Amino acid sequence: PAAKTAFQKLVNSQGQFLVPVVFVTNAGNCLRQEKADQLSHLLGVPISQDQVMMSHSPLRMFKRYHEKCVLVSGQGPLLDIARDLGFCQPVTIETLREKYPLLDVVDHDRRPNVLYPSAVELPKIEAVVLFGEPVRWETNLQLIIDVLLTSGYPGNPYHHGSYPHIPVLACNMDLMWVAEAQSPRFGHGTFMVCLENIYKKITGKDLKYEALMGKPSKLTYQYAEYLIRAQAAERRWKQPIQTLYAIGDNLMTDVYDNSWENELASAAAARCRSVLVCTGVYNPHTEVPLDTRENITETVFHGHRDFRFDPGLVEPDHIVPDVDAAVDLVFQLENFSP
Secondary structure, three states: OHHHHHHHOOEOOOOOEOOOOOEEOOOOOOOHHHHHHHHHHHHOOOOOHHHEEOOOHHHHHOHHHOOOEEEEEOOOOHHHHHHHHOOOEEEEHHHHHHHOOOOOOOOHHHOOOOOOOOOOOOOOOOEEEEOOOOOOHHHHHHHHHHHHHOOOOOOOOOOOOOOOOOOEEEEOOOOEEOOOOOOOEEOHHHHHHHHHHHHHHHHOOOOOOOEEEOOOOHHHHHHHHHHHHHHHHHOOOOOOOOEEEEEEOOHHHHHOOHHHHHHHHOOOOOEEEEEEEOOOOOOOOOOOOOOOOOOHHHOOOOOOOOOOOOHHHHOOOEEEOOHHHHHHHHHHHOOOOO
């Protein structure tokens, strides 16, 4: 409820934002415009798609994969999302399942009774793109493993010599997220934990990622800062932006790893301040372990496997009750009066 109040403070009487604002979400199941429309409805202020950054937005920069046949996993309008990002030959898990009906057999009710030869030949799959958590985990896990262990020809027998496997690009590493339930729900990071462990159990080798994007990756924050600077340029601001404020509810995605500020200093911002709100994943009564040398069994790290745990990276600059209080704090720190 505090969000509507907060955003009324950030716009003028015409509904135009007073300062550059970007919405960085780890969601990946829709197009930017759809998310912008949803936010506009929820917050009561007009938000454009240029203010929205999905977890998959940085994939626009991975042009070397745009002409290749890629397998896409997730939910929502996956082909529309992939094509909007620049991919010319995306293939869904469902298409793969129709082409190779013998591969998906966990659910006995979905096993094919009669097999018809497919009239469509699929090209070699040259990369796997994980947009977000799928609906049928067993189907996606099985077929992605099939693609990785056959070097892109899932109808073939496994070939354990195919390592390193074809590239995997993953968006959104959130282990959990908070919705209406009283406790957090599985996120795409949980699906990735399953995929990584199945691959390692079968092959004895680690699953490798060509790229990890979505909060808290540096790539994502650099792209968000680029969008902030673009808005400042539209306003014809003469002075460079000195401070970025990152407001979020998750220590492992919204606060973690502010070391990227050094890389951005040459571009515009001199510093980034993190503001943690208590209206989501973060529980102010849960302590973060202070000693990284503790036995690993005593340290619960909810970040991704490929991110090191450092207590210094999960210490927010400020903790406030909600986003309305966060906006008030920023105005106070900046001596800003709307």
